[in-house]
Structures are given as structure tokens and as C-alpha cells.
Amino acid sequence: MLDWPLASCLLNTRLLTSWPQWSLALLTIFGAAAASFGWPAARAASDQKPAGREVTFNRDIAPIVFRSCATCHQPGEAGPFSLLTYSDVKRHARQIAEVTEARTMPPWLPEPQKLKFADELRLSEMQIKLFREWFDQGAIEGDPRDLPPEPKVVESWRLGTPDLILTAEKPLTLPPQGTDTYWNFIFHLPIQQTRWAKAIEIRPGDKRYVHHANILVDRAGSLRSREAAPGAGFGGMEIQIESQTFDPDSHLLFWKPGTVPYVEPEGMALRLDKGMDLVLNTHLQPSGKTEVIQPSIGIYFTDHPATKLPMLLQLENDAKLDIPAGEKDFLVTDEFKLPIDVELLAIYPHAHYLGKDIQAYATFPGGKKETLIHIPRWNLNWQAVYRYQEPVLLPKGTAVSLRYAYDNSEENPLNPNRPPARVMGGNRSSDEMCHLWLQVLPVNYDPLRGDPRMALQEALARHNLEKNPADFEAHYNLAAMMQAKGQLADATKEYEAALHLRPDDAATNNALGATLLTRGRTDEAVQYLSRALQIRPDYFDAHYNLGQALASQDNFEDAAKQFRLALHAQPDDANAEANLGSALAEMGQFAEAKSHFERALQIDPHHPLAKENLEELLRLTNQH
Amino acid sequence: MSDRSFAWSPGHCLCWAFTAVCLASVALAQHGAVDLDGKTVDPFAAASGKIVVLVFLRRDCPVSSRYAPTIQQISAQYQREARLWLVYPDKAESAQTIRQYLSEYGLRLPALRDPDHVLVKLAHVQITPEVAVFDREHQLVYDGRIDDWYVEPGKSRPSPTTHELIDAISAALAGKSVAKSEVRGVGCYISDLE
Numbered sequence: 111m112l113d114w115p116l117a118s119c120l121l122n123t124r125l126l127t128s129w130p131q132w133s134l135a136l137l138t139i140f141g142a143a144a145a146s147f148g149w150p151a152a153r154a155a156s157d158q159k160p161a162g163r164e165v166t167f168n169r170d171i172a173p174i175v176f177r178s179c180a181t182c183h184q185p186g187e188a189g190p191f192s193l194l195t196y197s198d199v200k201r202h203a204r205q206i207a208e209v210t211e212a213r214t215m216p217p218w219l220p221e222p223q224k225l226k227f228a229d230e231l232r233l234s235e236m237q238i239k240l241f242r243e244w245f246d247q248g249a250i251e252g253d254p255r256d257l258p259p260e261p262k263v264v265e266s267w268r269l270g271t272p273d274l275i276l277t278a279e280k281p282l283t284l285p286p287q288g289t290d291t292y293w294n295f296i297f298h299l300p301i302q303q304t305r306w307a308k309a310i311e312i313r314p315g316d317k318r319y320v321h322h323a324n325i326l327v328d329r330a331g332s333l334r335s336r337e338a339a340p341g342a343g344f345g346g347m348e349i350q351i352e353s354q355t356f357d358p359d360s361h362l363l364f365w366k367p368g369t370v371p372y373v374e375p376e377g378m379a380l381r382l383d384k385g386m387d388l389v390l391n392t393h394l395q396p397s398g399k400t401e402v403i404q405p406s407i408g409i410y411f412t413d414h415p416a417t418k419l420p421m422l423l424q425l426e427n428d429a430k431l432d433i434p435a436g437e438k439d440f441l442v443t444d445e446f447k448l449p450i451d452v453e454l455l456a457i458y459p460h461a462h463y464l465g466k467d468i469q470a471y472a473t474f475p476g477g478k479k480e481t482l483i484h485i486p487r488w489n490l491n492w493q494a495v496y497r498y499q500e501p502v503l504l505p506k507g508t509a510v511s512l513r514y515a516y517d518n519s520e521e522n523p524l525n526p527n528r529p530p531a532r533v534m535g536g537n538r539s540s541d542e543m544c545h546l547w548l549q550v551l552p553v554n555y556d557p558l559r560g561d562p563r564m565a566l567q568e569a570l571a572r573h574n575l576e577k578n579p580a581d582f583e584a585h586y587n588l589a590a591m592m593q594a595k596g597q598l599a600d601a602t603k604e605y606e607a608a609l610h611l612r613p614d615d616a617a618t619n620n621a622l623g624a625t626l627l628t629r630g631r632t633d634e635a636v637q638y639l640s641r642a643l644q645i646r647p648d649y650f651d652a653h654y655n656l657g658q659a660l661a662s663q664d665n666f667e668d669a670a671k672q673f674r675l676a677l678h679a680q681p682d683d684a685n686a687e688a689n690l691g692s693a694l695a696e697m698g699q700f701a702e703a704k705s706h707f708e709r710a711l712q713i714d715p716h717h718p719l720a721k722e723n724l725e726e727l728l729r730l731t732n733q734h
Numbered sequence: 735m736s737d738r739s740f741a742w743s744p745g746h747c748l749c750w751a752f753t754a755v756c757l758a759s760v761a762l763a764q765h766g767a768v769d770l771d772g773k774t775v776d777p778f779a780a781a782s783g784k785i786v787v788l789v790f791l792r793r794d795c796p797v798s799s800r801y802a803p804t805i806q807q808i809s810a811q812y813q814r815e816a817r818l819w820l821v822y823p824d825k826a827e828s829a830q831t832i833r834q835y836l837s838e839y840g841l842r843l844p845a846l847r848d849p850d851h852v853l854v855k856l857a858h859v860q861i862t863p864e865v866a867v868f869d870r871e872h873q874l875v876y877d878g879r880i881d882d883w884y885v886e887p888g889k890s891r892p893s894p895t896t897h898e899l900i901d902a903i904s905a906a907l908a909g910k911s912v913a914k915s916e917v918r919g920v921g922c923y924i925s926d927l928e
Contacts, residue, residue, distance in 0.1 A: 190794060190795070190796035190799075191794040191795075200926070201794075201826075201926050201927060202922065202923075202926055203926050204923040204925060204926050205887070205922055205923050205926060209887050209888075212886060214886055214887055214888055214889070215887070215888070217888070286802065286803045286839070286840065287803035287804070289892055289893075318796070396800065397796070397799060397800060398799040398800040398801065398802035398803060398839050399799070399802065399838050399839045399840065463892075489889065491888065491889070492888075523885040523889070523891045524889070524891065524892070525892075526892050528892075528893075528895060
């Protein structure tokens with residue numbers, strides 16, 4: 111019998127494990143960056159009005175309004191009325207004076223701090239005073255020669271026509287009344303090969319009723335099953351995605367009113383693969399009449415693949431969220447010590463309606479403390495991703511901490527329960543959350559020693575297990591890291607621990623099976639892989655791995671069956687085609703084997719195993 | 735005559751006099767408020783012995799708009815005992831745009847335009863959306879918010895916990911005095927339209 115190099119590809123394939131729940135990636139596209147619009151920045155004059163002088167719209171108010179308000183307050187944007195002309199602004203003069211004094215407008219939650227955020231929307235005290243004085247003095251128009259150029263009205267895509275526009279298949283009909291709605295629209299990417307996106311612009315439908323939206327990357331199309339009908343979308347506030355591959359490029363695409371699409375710097379593009387979905391998670395607020403919401407997204411490609419690979423660090427402590435009814439100041443903390451040097455690029459705090467005071471800070475190795483963000487009046491409706499003006503270096507050993515306070519009393523008007531009730535951590539909007547996402551870029555590392563993000567991921571998993579030994583995801587992720595490092599005994603132990611917590615998790619059964627297979631414990635591997643397939647019959651990875659296991663037991667007939675099932679689940683997989691060819695060749699079915707090697711080479715012209723086996727097959731059949 | 739107008743301190747005599755003028759004759763309103771056909775309408779004239787509710791709205795005020803279903807429900811609930819009117823105090827809003835708004839938001843109440851703010855003054859309202867409730871004798875017994883749904887602009891509770899408008903209508907129907915005769919609303923200032 112010929113020795114087909116079948117099992118040799120076992121370790122070369124990409125499919126052995128799944129990496130759940132940490133692909134919630136973060137590409138910050140946010141902020142009403144009026145300045146980047148080509149609009150005049152608020153004139154310095156606004157801040158230097160001589161005392162006693164009359165405040166006029168043209169000279170003092172228009173520059174502030176055009177820069178800080180008009181991005182949203184124009185037709186087609188999120189603001190409920192336009193603020194583009196004197197009469198527009200005069201019609202709201204007293205209201206503007208009040209909402210700016212209360213700092214509800216423009217919406218900007220963080221307190222001023224040393225580490226500056228890009229596109230800060232906070233007004234100065236002087237600007238706020240000007241609005242009040244203008245109103246008190248009778249909202250005078252002033253000298254037309256003082257009026258700065260009117261802001262450019264955005265009529266279409268802000269970055270020009272996108273390379274690819276995707277529109278939600280079915281619109282959502284939002285009822286006139288009721289509580290806020292959280293809805294997810296799935297966009298299938300119609301691309302045939304891997305592409306790189308430098309920006310994605312979100313047009314969430316009628317912007318007046320969409321409070322925020324963010325794109326989640328679903329590389330395996332795992333959320334499609336949640337739609338009642340294809341294209342219908344599905345409800346839900348917090349979406350978790352199982353990622354099928356090590357997928358830490360960590361971009362989160364975030365939209366809130368006023369968002370100007372952010373173009374990633376060169377080298378930080380987002381990888382888009384064939385067959386993957388982009389899922390737009392939207393927060394919608396009833397308007398008083400029926401609204402039809404049909405979002406679209408525009409993708410801008412680049413030829414430059416990612417060379418800088420950021421990662422999302424998630425600090426959280428949902429396990430500590432058990433907030434008694436009536437509790438006014440319930441404190442939750444978490445602290446994570448960085449195992450490597452990183453640059454902090456952006457920060458995204460997240461809590462629900464009980465969140466009150468939200469803080470994150472860094473404690474540097476020398477003991478110095480720096481505020482990363484402080485939101486003293488948290489408001490979920492205005493949540494946002496905040497990007498730092500300059501990357502913040504956080505050296506190895508820096509402790510990053512979160513400190514969130516929650517108000518579950520009757521005094522919190524946003525409390526979803528009346529009377530207040532005990533609230534736990536969870537995914538529903540009436541549950542609570544304690545999350546902080548940090549987009550970090552590893553720096554000062556030795557590229558020869560592997561992907562630095564693995565050290566981060568391992569440290570994070572260990573940290574989470576310290577907090578909560580029953581953290582399924584932490585066990586799973588730690589196992590995956592151990593597996594990637596070749597520490598298979600540790601990987602086995604961690605997968606077993608994960609499986610102990612969730613015996614019916616298909617991905618864990620598959621991953622443990624794959625690990626045991628690599629360790630030569632084939633009989634046990636077959637058991638776990640078969641279990642994974644009982645739970646999820648169309649699971650490509652498990653079919654493929656079971657095919658490998660059976661082949662290594664010389665059971666080529668059943669192995670071929672599994673590779674066929676794998677190909678049924680994922681028709682364009684070159685490895686499965688090549689291995690099916692190998693199994694058939696082992697059984698002497700050369701003609702059919704040949705067609706599968708050829709098919710593998712159609713999919714991937716450089717597939718080494720298919721090439722080698724096809725040559726071997728041709729040599730062999732020519733001899734006869 | 736509303737009790738409150740007389741409770742003001744003597745220092746406010748101008749206001750007192752002014753209020754008295756407003757309330758002295760509903761006839762004033764007849765010159766101010768017009769229906770969507772441009773006809774002068776006295777919202778009290780055809781409501782003898784009924785309570786009258788004026789609901790002040792503004793098309794470009796999102797808080798006003800979000801209340802549309804609530805307003806329609808309350809109107810349906812009290813249609814036999816009370817006359818409810820929508821009042822649009824913005825002179826820049828044409829009858830045509832108001833009609834379109836009513837149909838979009840499913841509002842089936844009669845609507846008035848009050849470009850000179852005659853009804854605004856009569857009702858003491860300051861904000862859209864606010865309401866004014868007049869008892870069977872057409873005395874103002876409540877002016878202010880519909881309920882406490884909104885806490886501040888852009889910030890609303892999951893649902894209201896107080897219901898001032900319904901309470902005021904119920905009290906007026908029962909001939910009882912209203913617990914709170916005025917509670918200011920959250921929304922858009924009517925004075926910005928002057």
C-alpha cells in the first residue's frame with residue numbers, strides 16, 4: 111500500500127479550534143469630527159469676547175453652532191431640527207442655552223482629562239456662556255459680514271461613493287410607541303476572495319431614530335440561524351459571536367449620531383473574507399409614528415493588507431453584578447496587569463441603564479496613576495467609542511482598572527424596574543453589564559517569538575479564571591492558547607474544564623477531539639468529535655476532524671464519508687477536497703480521487719498536498 | 735377665573751392685570767386661534783359644560799412627536815366628557831404641514847394654529863408638549879406636562895411614573911381640585927417662536 115501523506119496535513123490546517131466570544135472587534139469609527147469636515151474650526155474669537163460687547167449670531171454663535179451642532183442638526187442627519195441658519199438657531203435659542211448649560215448637548219460624556227480624545231465635542235465654559243448671553247440679549251443676528259461660511263450639508267456618503275454598498279434585505283418596521291428596540295441586520299459579503307477594508311461607513315437608516323449601531327464581524331455566518339427568515343434580521347441587544355478562527359484583528363465599527371467614518375491608518379485595515387457576514391446591531395427609539403428602518407453600509411477597500419495587528423482587551427466583571435433593589439451606589443471593579451508593552455488606541459466603556467459613574471485608569475509600573483476615561487453621568491443612549499488623540503503607551507506591568515458605580519434606586523429615572531428589583535449581569539437591556547473594551551496595539555516585541563497578542567490573550571484568560579473559576583470562555587480561550595503553543599496536555603485540561611461547564615458545547619467537543627487526535631488518543635478523539643456532530647450536524651470542523659481521525663485508524667470509507675459531509679457544509683474547502691481525494695486513493699478509487707485533487711487545486715492552485723498526491727496518482731496510473 | 739391668578743403677590747400687579755385680561759374674555763381667543771381651514775375657532779364655544787383640554791405641540795420638537803400615541807390614546811379615552819384640541823403655536827407651520835403631520839402620527843384630534851400665542855397665554859404653557867385643562871366652567875385648573883416620561887431633553891424613563899394630565903382630567907370631571915395645578919414639562923420652549 112502506498113503511503114499517502116494524508117494525516118500530515120492535520121496540523122497545517124486552520125480548523126482545529128474555535129475561538130469564541132472575543133471577536134467582538136473594535137474599529138473605532140465615531141465622533142462628530144466636524145473639524146475634519148473641512149468646516150472652519152470655531153474661531154478663537156468665540157472664546158475671547160470682550161466683556162460688555164453685544165453677542166451676535168453672525169460673529170459669536172454661528173462659529174460654535176456650525177462646528178459643534180450642525181454635523182447632526184441638518185436634514186438627513188440625527189438632529190430633530192436643523193441648525194444651519196440664524197432663523198433655525200433663533201427658533202431654539204432658549205433651549206440651546208439650557209441644554210448646553212446642562213451639558214446634555216452636544217452629547218459628550220467624558221470629563222476633561224490629561225489624555226485627550228480625538229474629536230472632542232465638549233463646549234468650553236465661555237461658549238456655553240455665550241449661548242446664554244445671546245438668548246438673554248434677545249438673540250441678535252448681527253453684522254452679515256461676520257457670518258462664517260455655512261456648513262457643508264452632507265448629501266450622500268461622507269467618504270465619497272463606497273467600493274461596495276450593502277443594504278439590509280428587509281427593513282424593520284419600528285412601532286410608534288413602546289420601549290427601545292434592539293435589532294440586528296445581517297449583511298452577507300458578496301466577495302470571492304479576501305479583501306481589506308480601510309473604512310466602513312454605516313448609514314443606519316433614518317438617523318433620527320437610531321441611537322447607535324455597531325458592526326460585528328461574523329466570520330462563520332453563525333448568526334444567520336437566528337433569523338426567522340433569511341434577511342429578516344433578529345432582535346437582541348448584546349450579541350455574541352463564535353469565531354471559527356484566531357481572529358484578533360479587533361476592529362469594532364461603531365456609529366452614533368454625528369459619526370464621521372474613520373479611515374484606518376495604513377497597515378490597520380480590516381480583513382474581509384469570503385463567506386463572512388457583517389452584523390449591524392442597532393439601538394432604535396420609537397418616534398411617535400411608524401418608522402421603516404433599512405440600514406446600509408458602504409465599504410472602502412484598500413490594497414494594503416494589515417501589518418499592524420491591534421487587539422481588543424476586555425475588562426469586565428459581570429459575575430459581580432448582583433445589585434440589590436434600591437442600592438444607590440453599587441461598585442464593581444476589575445484590574446488587569448499587562449504582560450507586554452502596548453499602545454492604547456481607543457476605549458469603549460459599556461453598561462446598561464443602571465450605570466452611573468464610570469471610570470477607567472492606568473497605574474504605571476512606577477505607581478503613577480492616569481485616568482483613561484471618566485464618565486460621571488453615564489447614559490447608555492450616548493454610549494460611544496472614544497479614540498485617543500495620540501496612542502497612549504502602556505508599558506508591561508501597567509495595571510488597567512475599571513471602577514463602575516450603579517444606581518438601582520428609584521432615583522435613577524432610567525431604572526428599567528419600578529419599583530426597583532434585584533438586577534444581575536446579563537444580555538438583556540434590563541440586565542446590567544460591566545464591560546470595558548480597550549483597543550491596544552502590541553509594541554516593542556520580538557516578531558520571531560510569535561504573535562504578541564497570544565501572550566495578552568493568555569494573561570487575560572488566566573485573569574478571568576482568577577475572578578471566576580467557572581468562566582467557560584476563559585477556560586476555552588486559555589485551552590486554545592495552550593494548543594497554539596503546543597502545550598497539548600494543558601490544552602486538554604482546560605478544554606475538559608470548559609466542557610465540564612458546558613457539556614453540550616459543540617465547539618469545545620470539537621476542539622478537545624482535535625487536541626486528543628493530535629496527541630494520538632484517537633479513540634477518545636472520535637468520541638468527542640462524534641458528540642460535536644450530534645449537537646451540530648452540519649459542523650464543518652468536526653466532520654473534517656472526524657474524517658482525519660477515522661483515516662488515521664485506516665477507516666478510509668467512513669473517513670471519506672466525513673470529508674464529503676464537511677464539503678457539504680463548506681463546499682470550497684481545498685483541504686477537505688484534498689483529504690477526500692487521499693481517502694479515495696487509499697481505497698483504490700483513483701479516478702474519483704483524481705477529480706477531488708483537481709478540485710482542491712482549482713480552489714487553491716498551490717495546495718501542496720493535493721499537488722503532491724495528484725503527481726503521485728498520475729505516476730501510479732501511468733505505470734499501469 | 736383660575737385661583738392661581740389671584741394668589742400672585744401685589745408686586746406682580748402687571749402680570750395680574752394681564753392675566754385678568756386674558757381670562758376676562760375668551761373672545762380674545764376667537765381672534766387668535768384658527769383651524770386648519772383658516773377659520774377662527776373658539777375651542778370653548780361648542781363645549782358648554784364639558785371640560786376642555788388644549789395640547790400644545792410643535793412639529794420640529796421630537797419630544798412632542800414621541801407623545802403622539804399617548805395623546806391620541808388619552809383623547810380617545812375621554813372623548814365623551816372632554817373636548818381635546820391640538821394647538822400649534824409655531825407661526826411658521828402651515829395648515830398643510832400640520833395636516834401631513836397629523837396623518838403621519840395618527841392624530842385624529844381637531845387641530846388649531848395659534849400664531850399669535852393667544853391660547854398659549856390663556857393656557858400659561860411654556861413648552862411643547864404641555865397641556866392645559868379647563869374645568870366645566872372653563873376655568874384653567876392645570877397647565878404643564880402630560881406625565882413624567884421625560885427627565886430632560888434626550889432622556890426619558892422606560893415609562894412614565896406620574897400621569898398629571900389624566901389626573902387633572904379625572905379631577906375636573908369629578909369636580910375635585912387638582913392636586914398640582916402646574917408642573918413644567920420637558921421639550922421645546924414656545925417663547926423661542928416669538
